[in-house]
Structure formats: C-alpha cells, structure tokens
Amino acid sequence: xxxxxQQILTPEGELAGEPPLGMEETRGLYRAMVAARLFDRKxxxxxxxxxxATYAPFEGQEAAQVGSAAALRTDDWMVATYRDAAAxxxxxxxxxxxxxxxxxxxxxxxxxxxxxxLPPSITVGAHMLHAVGLAWSARLQGGDRVAVTYFGDGATxxxxxxxxxxxxxxxxxxxxxxxxxxxxxxxxxxxxQTAAATIAxxxxxxxxxxxLVDGNDLFAVFRATAEAVExxxxxxxxxxxxxxxxxxxxxxxxxxxxxxxxADEESEWKPRDPIERVRCYLANRDGWTEEWQRxxxxxxxxxxxxxxxxxxxxxxxxxxxxxxxxxxxxxPQLREQRxxxxxxxxxxxxxx
Amino acid sequence: MPVLNMAQAINQALDQAxxxxxxxxxxxxxxxxxxxxxxxxxxxxxxxxxERVVDTPVSESGIVGAALGLALGGMxxxxxxxxxxxxxxxxxQVISHVARIRHRSxxxxxxxxVIRIPYGGGIGAAEHHSESAEAIYxxxxxxxxxxxxxxxxxxxxxxxxxxxxxxVVFLEPIRLYRSTKAEVAEERFTVPIGExxxxxxxxxxxxxxxxxxxxxxxxxxxLLLDEGIDAEVLDLRTLVPLDVxxxxxxxxxxxxxxxxxxxxxxxxxxxxxxALIQERALYSLRAxxxxxxxxxxxxxxxxxxxxxxxxxxxxxxxxxxxxET
Numbered sequence: 201x202x203x204x205x206q207q208i209l210t211p212e213g214e215l216a217g218e219p220p221l222g223m224e225e226t227r228g229l230y231r232a233m234v235a236a237r238l239f240d241r242k243x244x245x246x247x248x249x250x251x252x253a254t255y256a257p258f259e260g261q262e263a264a265q266v267g268s269a270a271a272l273r274t275d276d277w278m279v280a281t282y283r284d285a286a287a288x289x290x291x292x293x294x295x296x297x298x299x300x301x302x303x304x305x306x307x308x309x310x311x312x313x314x315x316x317x318l319p320p321s322i323t324v325g326a327h328m329l330h331a332v333g334l335a336w337s338a339r340l341q342g343g344d345r346v347a348v349t350y351f352g353d354g355a356t357x358x359x360x361x362x363x364x365x366x367x368x369x370x371x372x373x374x375x376x377x378x379x380x381x382x383x384x385x386x387x388x389x390x391x392x393q394t395a396a397a398t399i400a401x402x403x404x405x406x407x408x409x410x411x412l413v414d415g416n417d418l419f420a421v422f423r424a425t426a427e428a429v430e431x432x433x434x435x436x437x438x439x440x441x442x443x444x445x446x447x448x449x450x451x452x453x454x455x456x457x458x459x460x461x462x463a464d465e466e467s468e469w470k471p472r473d474p475i476e477r478v479r480c481y482l483a484n485r486d487g488w489t490e491e492w493q494r495x496x497x498x499x500x501x502x503x504x505x506x507x508x509x510x511x512x513x514x515x516x517x518x519x520x521x522x523x524x525x526x527x528x529x530x531x532p533q534l535r536e537q538r539x540x541x542x543x544x545x546x547x548x549x550x551x552x
Numbered sequence: 553m554p555v556l557n558m559a560q561a562i563n564q565a566l567d568q569a570x571x572x573x574x575x576x577x578x579x580x581x582x583x584x585x586x587x588x589x590x591x592x593x594x595x596x597x598x599x600x601x602x603e604r605v606v607d608t609p610v611s612e613s614g615i616v617g618a619a620l621g622l623a624l625g626g627m628x629x630x631x632x633x634x635x636x637x638x639x640x641x642x643x644x645q646v647i648s649h650v651a652r653i654r655h656r657s658x659x660x661x662x663x664x665x666v667i668r669i670p671y672g673g674g675i676g677a678a679e680h681h682s683e684s685a686e687a688i689y690x691x692x693x694x695x696x697x698x699x700x701x702x703x704x705x706x707x708x709x710x711x712x713x714x715x716x717x718x719x720v721v722f723l724e725p726i727r728l729y730r731s732t733k734a735e736v737a738e739e740r741f742t743v744p745i746g747e748x749x750x751x752x753x754x755x756x757x758x759x760x761x762x763x764x765x766x767x768x769x770x771x772x773x774x775l776l777l778d779e780g781i782d783a784e785v786l787d788l789r790t791l792v793p794l795d796v797x798x799x800x801x802x803x804x805x806x807x808x809x810x811x812x813x814x815x816x817x818x819x820x821x822x823x824x825x826x827a828l829i830q831e832r833a834l835y836s837l838r839a840x841x842x843x844x845x846x847x848x849x850x851x852x853x854x855x856x857x858x859x860x861x862x863x864x865x866x867x868x869x870x871x872x873x874x875x876e877t
Contacts, residue, residue: 277625279621306655306656306657306658307658309656309657309658309660310657310658310659310660311660318624318661319656319657319660319661323644323648323649326613326617326644326645326648326649327649328617329613329614329616329617329618329620329621329645330617330620330621330624330649331621332614332617332618332621333617333618333619333620333621333622333623333624333625333629334621334622334624334625335621336618336621336622336625336627337621337622337624337625337626337627338625340577340603340622340627341625341626347621359613359641360613360614360617360644360645363609363611363613363614363617364614364617364618366609366611366614367608367609367611367614367618370609525654525655525657525658525659526654526655526693526694527654527694527696527717527718528654528659528662528717528718531746531792531793532746532793532796533793533794533796
C-alpha cells in the first residue's frame with residue numbers, strides 16, 4: 201500500500217494546508233531548530249578537536265525531531281537514539297549531559313529526576329520495546345501518559361521493531377512510533393532496507409494506523425505527532441509516523457558519505473532544508489528579521505558554550521566509581537575487584 | 553506445615569507477591585489461561601486478572617524488552633521464558649539492556665525485574681527443551697542468578713528476587729518441579745540471595761552442586777556413606793553473587809572437592825569454582841578438584857539423554873578418585 205505524503209509547508213515556505221501552530225509558537229520552534237543546528241555543528245567541531253568521542257550529526261532532521269517532541273507533554277516518556285539530541289533536548293535533556301555522554305562519561309546518561317527521557321540507545325531497535333513497556337506501565341498505573349520512541353529506517357529491519365509494534369498493537373498501548381526515514385542506515389539506501397513502498401504502511405500489519413509525513417516540514421510533523429499522541433492518550437492505541445527526511449551529514453564523525461552516495465543527492469535535498477522553509481514562512485508574515493536571527497543565535501550559542509564549559513569542567517569519575525553502579529548494593533566480588541584496581545593503580549583501597 | 557512440590561511453592565510465592573504488591577505482574581507465553589506449560593502459574597490469572605497475569609505473543613525479546621520498560625515505569629514484572637532453549641532470542645535485551653541500565657545511567661534508571669527460566673534436562677523433552685546455559689547469564693555483568701534446589705528455597709528465593717532492586721535471572725530446574733516435595737511455610741518469607749547452604753554436612757570431601765543436580769549429588773553422597781566416605785553437599789543456591797566464603801570454608805574443612813553441573817564442561821561454572829578454590833584454598837587441598845559435568849555435546853534427545861546427564865554413580869566415582877589421592 202502507499203500512504204499519501206502529508207505536507208503543510210512547502211520547501212518554498214508556502215502553505216499547502218492549515219498551519220497547526222500560531223505565530224509565536226512557530227517562532228519558538230523555529231528558534232529551537234536553530235539552536236539544535238548550532239549544537240549539532242558545535243558538537244561536530246568538538247569531535248574534530250578531540251574533545252568528544254564519536255558524534256552522530258542530525259543536520260537536516262531538525263523539523264522531524266523538534267516538530268514531534270513539541271507535541272508531547274513533559275510527563276510523557278521519550279525513548280530515542282544516538283541521533284536524536286534535538287528531540288531529547290526539547291523534552292528537557294540538558295545539552296551539557298548530551299555532551300558529557302559524547303565525551304565518554306556515563307553521568308551524561310543520568311538526566312534530572314523530572315526529565316522523562318531514557319539515555320539514548322546505541323543498539324538499533326531494542327529500545328522500542330522499552331517505550332512499549334513504559335507506555336504499558338503508565339496505563340496500568342491509571343494515568344494518561346504516553347511514550348514516544350524514535351528510530352530510523354534501518355531499525356525497521358530489526359526483529360525488535362516487529363516485536364515492539366506487535367506488542368503495542370495487541371495491547372493497544374499508548375505509544376507513538378516515530379520513524380525518521382533519513383534514507384540511509386550508515387551506507388545502506390532505504391530501498392535496500394525494505395521492499396515495502398513505505399515504512400508507514402508497515403503499521404497495517406499490526407492493526408494500527410501509519411502516517412507518512414514530509415519530515416522536513418515542521419507543521420506536518422507537529423500535526424501528525426499531535427494527532428498520534430492524542431489518539432494514544434485517549435485510549436485509541438499506537439500510531440506509526442514515518443517522517444521522510446534526509447541526513448545531510450555523515451552517519452557519524454567516523455564516516456565518509458562520499459563512499460556510498462552521490463554528491464548531487466545532497467544538493468537535491470539542500471533546498472528542502474527544514475529550517476529555511478520556516479524562516480521564509482515567518483519572514484513573509486513579519487515574524488522574522490535578520491536582527492532577531494542574530495540575537496537568537498547569540499543567545500543559543502552562549503547557552504551551548506556554557507554547557508560545553510560545564511561538561512568539560514567536570515572531573516572524571518573516580519576509579520572506584522566504575523564498580524559502584526552495577527547493583528544497588530555492591531557484591532563481595534565487586535568490592536574485591538575494586539580493591540584490586542585501586543592497588544594496581546597506586547590508590548589507597550577504600551574500606552569495604 | 554503444608555508439603556508442596558517446587559511448582560506449587562513457586563506458584564505460592566507469585567500468588568503472595570501479586571496479592572501484596574500492586575506493582576507485581578506476571579507475563580509470558582501461556583502463563584495466564586492455561587497456567588503455564590508446567591502449570592507453575594496455575595490459577596493466577598483467574599485471581600488477579602488479565603492485566604496483571606498476561607498471556608503474551610510468542611515473542612521472547614518482546615517479553616523481556618517490555619518487562620524492562622515496565623520496570624523502568626515503576627512496575628515489578630516477573631517475566632517467564634517458556635524454556636531456557638527459547639530464552640536465547642531475548643539475549644540482546646538481557647545482556648545489552650536489562651543488565652546495563654543501572655550502570656550506564658549511574659543508578660538513575662534501574663531494572664527491578666525477574667526473568668524466570670525453566671532449565672535442564674532429564675524429562676525426555678523435545679529438542680531445545682533441556683538446556684543449562686547458566687554460565688552465559690553468570691558471565692553477564694549486572695545480573696543476579698539464582699537456582700533453587702528445594703521447594704522452600706524456591707519460594708523464599710523467588711520472593712527475594714521479586715523484592716530485589718536489581719534484575720534476577722531465576723532458573724527453575726524442570727526435573728524438580730514435581731519430583732521433590734518438602735514442608736514449606738505458608739506465610740511470606742524470603743531466603744537471602746547470595747547465600748549457599750550445606751544440604752548435607754560431612755567431613756571427608758565437598759560436593760558442590762545446584763539446582764537439579766542436587767538430587768544426583770545427594771544420591772552419590774548416600775553411596776559414598778555406605779563406603780565410609782562422609783561427603784558434604786554444598787548447594788550454592790545463588791550463582792551471582794556466589795557465596796565464596798561458604799565454598800572456601802567447606803573446602804578448607806574437607807580438603808577435597810568435586811564440582812557437579814549438568815551444563816557442558818568447557819567454560820562451565822565448574823571452571824570458575826575450581827579457580828576460586830585454587831586461589832583461596834590451595835594449601836588445604838589434599839587432592840586435585842574434580843569436575844563432573846555434561847559433555848561438550850549438543851544435549852541429546854530422549855533416547856540418549858541418560859548418557860549426557862551426570863549420574864550419582866559418575867559423581868561417586870569422581871569422589872572415590874579424589875579420595876584415593
């Protein structure tokens with residue numbers, strides 16, 4: 201089957217439907233997309249300077265992440281991946297922690313209590329089941345919280361995609377499956393990932409709706425996610441949203457897309473930039489000026505720089521701390537191994 | 553005290569946990585309507601409803617992955633894998649997620665859940681229904697691994713596992729579900745995770761075993777006693793964290809040991825136990841430590857499984873060799 205592509209804002213910034221957001225909300229989300237891109241570029245630069253380990257850029261996917269995350273309530277669960285920093289940040293996960301994790305520090309995976317976001321998943325697909333379980337627990341506890349899980353086109357080939365979609369369908373759980381189809385899973389093109397005409401169409405096999413949206417269209421992504429969230433919250437069960445987008449950068453900072461995709465493909469997607477089209481839309485309605493752009497960029501950069509400084513100022517974990525988060529109470533074996541490490545590295549063993 | 557078999561004791565532990573803690577739920581294949589393929593969860597869905605005793609799709613990774621999400625959301629799920637041989641599709645969830653979430657999030661997110669897995673051979677079951685893969689779970693940092701060998705331990709250890717703040721893999725010896733009966737206290741009680749117990753005291757050598765092998769090991773101890781050899785049988789009960797002091801003090805007392813398991817020999821848990829004895833009790837030993845294990849073969853089908861499983865006679869023969877040195 202083929203889903204019809206939903207689009208509200210064309211690449212030229214023209215309306216092709218009713219906008220789901222007012223001017224002030226649109227300006228707010230525009231600013232969030234600008235901030236996300238600044239963060240993405242900063243993180244890429246930090247990696248090149250050796251200040252972060254591998255980084256997975258999301259440039260080009262800002263509308264898919266910001267537009268969807270904006271449709272959530274703060275107490276809704278988000279279970280996302282290593283390429284979803286923009287969505288996680290908009291849902292409350294601090295830049296500082298995202299950087300800290302990327303620098304190779306587990307404390308970056310420890311968001312504040314009130315932030316309902318799991319640490320980003322590195323394995324592909326398995327995390328979707330955790331969103332299913334979180335949504336299930338929310339329903340058992342009698343609330344109306346929902347869970348949204350982010351994944352890419354590659355994850356739809358994993359067994360856990362099937363198991364998660366199947367569980368969600370059978371129990372009609374309040375989950376939103378948010379697929380950012382960015383056309384590539386590292387080097388593999390979308391048409392080699394699945395023979396299905398669309399990913400959205402796969403929802404059919406699980407007995408719930410699938411929706412195909414222009415993932416570079418902030419309005420279309422927001423509306424589709426908001427409808428899916430509303431369906432989940434009101435007991436209508438899960439939805440699969442496929443946001444068609446494009447990863448303008450490499451898979452990670454260790455990857456060279458020139459080895460697997462033609463350069464003119466990237467130039468084809470550049471004019472469909474998710475940020476530029478909202479800028480045009482706002483500018484045409486007196487909602488954007490160059491002065492405002494400079495002002496928001498300066499403020500967002502200052503916040504990101506402060507996050508970098510804070511993350512880098514944190515001293516590394518003490519050697520014994522790697523043993524301290526294995527269990528609620530350390531086992532005798534771990535106490536012994538901790539002592540062994542500290543002896544070997546010239547530290548005084550701590551008392552057990 | 554009422555006399556229960558192990559299946560009834562486990563059922564009672566689940567029943568009491570469901571009754572007393574609204575966060576507890578049971579999920580797995582066929583656990584509800586039919587009460588599980590071994591009837592261990594018999595009657596629970598009738599008592600607690602389909603929302604708390606959940607028949608799931610045939611989907612092991614789904615069961616464990618969803619159970620992790622449920623635990624992260626504040627529930628206390630008890631997930632069942634129908635047989636150990638069917639638990640392998642869930643390994644990625646167990647190893648990469650359940651076992652890691654506390655460490656990777658520095659205690660921010662924790663997985664208080666139990667994965668019950670019937671394991672082991674000796675009932676003439678079909679292919680893939682007789683596995684003993686405990687070493688793989690033991691080798692995975694972040695899991696506790698518990699194996700009861702008696703009905704009362706099964707009840708008390710399962711309740712302790714359900715109340716534990718960390719993930720517990722709870723291995724249930726299929727062969728003992730109905731073949732072992734014992735007095736089991738009716739009220740709620742726990743048996744602490746991490747403590748071995750002397751199933752039988754002795755002075756001449758230590759037979760180390762757990763789960764289903766306790767039966768053959770006990771029979772071996774009877775044979776040996778007839779020959780004037782007084783064997784101690786140490787039931788480890790918990791494989792992670794292992795009760796090393798109990799192991800070492802028993803071996804120091806007897807000076808001789810045989811380690812028994814039905815899992816394959818190479819890289820089996822006996823190797824780890826022998827290494828611990830070597831590190832900590834070498835100078836108490838009067839003979840090399842022996843292993844009696846399953847072979848490094850695929851678990852054979854019904855007509856040959858008696859060739860695979862350690863028998864009382866094999867254990868006794870190993871003990872005699874150890875005594876002769």
